[in-house]
Amino acid sequence: xxxxxxxxxxxxxxxxxxxxxxxxxxxxxxxxxxxALVGANGSGKSTVxxxxxxLLEPAGGTLRVFxxxxxxRDVAFRTKVASVLDDDAYFPALTVxxxxxxxxxxxxxxxxxxxxxxxxxxxxxxxxxxxxxxxLSSGQRRRLLLAAxxxxxxxxxxxxxxxxxxxxxxxDRLAARIVAEKxxxxxxxxxxxxxxxxxxxxxxxxxxxxxVTRLLPTDQAADLISRENP
Numbered sequence: 001x002x003x004x005x006x007x008x009x010x011x012x013x014x015x016x017x018x019x020x021x022x023x024x025x026x027x028x029x030x031x032x033x034x035x036a037l038v039g040a041n042g043s044g045k046s047t048v049x050x051x052x053x054x055l056l057e058p059a060g061g062t063l064r065v066f067x068x069x070x071x072x073r074d075v076a077f078r079t080k081v082a083s084v085l086d087d088d089a090y091f092p093a094l095t096v097x098x099x100x101x102x103x104x105x106x107x108x109x110x111x112x113x114x115x116x117x118x119x120x121x122x123x124x125x126x127x128x129x130x131x132x133x134x135x136l137s138s139g140q141r142r143r144l145l146l147a148a149x150x151x152x153x154x155x156x157x158x159x160x161x162x163x164x165x166x167x168x169x170x171x172d173r174l175a176a177r178i179v180a181e182k183x184x185x186x187x188x189x190x191x192x193x194x195x196x197x198x199x200x201x202x203x204x205x206x207x208x209x210x211x212v213t214r215l216l217p218t219d220q221a222a223d224l225i226s227r228e229n230p
Contacts, residue, residue, distance in 0.1 A: 003030070003031060004066075004067045005028040005029055005030050006029050006030060006031055006065065006066060006155065006156055006187040007027070007028065007029040007035075007052060007063075007064070007065050007156070007187070007189065008028050008062070008063070008064045008067075009025055009026060009027050009028070009048075009052075009061070009062070009063050010026050010061055010062040010063075011024040011025075011026055011060070011061035011062065012024060012025045012026065012048070012051065012058055012060075012061040012062065012063050013025075013058060013059040013060035013061050014044060014047045014048055014050075014051045014056060014058055014059060015044075015047065015059050016047075018059060020044075020059060020060075021043075021044040021047050022039075022043055022044030022047070022048070022208050022209060022210060022213065023208075023209060023210060023211055023212050023213050024060070024061055024213065025044075025048055025061075025206065025208060025213045026213065026215075027206050027215060029156075029187050029189055030187065031155075031185055031186075031187055032182050032183070032184075032185045032186065032187065033182060033187055033188075033203045034178060034181075034182050034187070034188040034189075034190070034201050034202045034203050035188070035189050035190075035202065035203065035204060035205065035206065036190055036191070036192055036198050036201075036202040036204075036205040036206070036218075036221065037049070037189070037190070037191040037192075037205070037206050037208050038191070038192065038193075038198070038205050038206070038207050038208070038216075038221050038224060038225050039207055039208035039209055039228070040209070040228050041193075043208045043209055043210070044208050045160075045191035045208050046085070046160050046161075046191060048191075048208060049083070049085060049158055049160050049189065049191060050085070051063060051070070052065060052070065052158055052189060053070075053072065053081055053083045053085070053158050054070045054071060054072025054073075054077065055072065055085075058070075065077070065081070065156070066080060066155070066156075079107075079153070080154060080155040080156055081154065081155070081156045081158065082149045082150075082152055082154035082156070082157050082158070083149065083157070083158040083159070083160075084145050084146055084148070084149040084157075084158075084159050084160065084162060085158070085159075085160040089145060090133045090141065090144060090145060090148070091133075092132065092133060092134060093132070094132075094133075095129065095130050095131060095132060096120070096125055096128050096129050096130070096131055096132075096133070096136070096144055097116060097120065097129040097130065099133070099144065099148060100116040100119060100120070100144075100147055100148055100151050101113065101116050103148050103151050103152055104116055104151045104152060106152075107151075107152035107153055108153070109151065109152065109153065115151060116151060119147040119150060119151055120147070122147070122173065122177075123143040123144070123146060123147045123170070123173075124140075124143060124170065125140065125143055125144060125147065128140060138165050139165040139166060139167075142162075142164055142165045142166060143166070143170065146159075146162060146174065150177065154186065155186060155187065156186070156187045156188075156189070157178075157181060157186060157187070157188045157189075158188075158189050158190070159188065159189070159190040159191070160190070160191050161190075161191055161192055161193060162174060162190060162192070162197075163192060163193070163194040163197050171194065171196070171197060172200075174197070175196075175197055175200040175201050178190075178200075178201040179200065179201055182201075182203075188201070190202075192225075193225055194225070195222035195223070195225045195226050196222075198218060198221060198222045198225060199218055199219065199222050202218050202221070203218065204216065204217060204218060204221075205217075205218060205220075205221030207221065207224060
């Protein structure tokens with residue numbers, strides 16, 4: 001029997017105050033696959049992501065994650081789903097290493113100190129391990145939040161424009177991380193404006209827009225990004 005998709009969205013309507021922000025969205029995401037949401041700024045990509053992780057109630061259609069309705073309060077859901085959306089989602093009173101260690105320990109990661117040390121090095125934060133987030137640059141804070149997403153166990157990783165404020169070398173490192181994620185059987189849903197990242201990691205893409213949403217091959221979606229964001 002074929003496995004059920006990790007995410008199934010059918011005619012999903014998202015918005016605020018009853019007003020949709022984009023056309024209905026339909027897609028599935030299987031285990032070990034990466035799906036990218038593409039579209040112009042303000043098209044509704046982030047709103048779709050917020051619905052998937054349970055921060056926003058859908059206004060219509062069907063949305064199931066791990067074959068269940070989305071409930072961010074459910075322990076099983078929180079155990080399986082990691083996300084990096086907001087740039088201020090950190091503990092302001094904790095240092096960089098404390099933030100990562102607390103996240104790892106809270107999710108039962110074995111050998112948390114070694115795992116944290118590896119991620120600090122991978123994301124170029126070793127020299128800032130004892131710094132508070134407010135002392136970091138915006139790019140360094142972005143790397144901290146990405147490291148926090150990778151420091152914990154997960155089956156689904158949801159990323160909102162993870163390439164923001166990363167230089168090319170770090171974007172390449174991020175792409176390699178995402179490719180390794182799906183090779184290990186994990187699923188990734190991300191919104192992106194980076195055609196190179198899209199080509200490197202995504203299996204397919206959904207173009208989110210006001211009039212109609214479309215499922216696109218990766219190369220076609222990357223070309224569309226380049227035209228919409230010259």
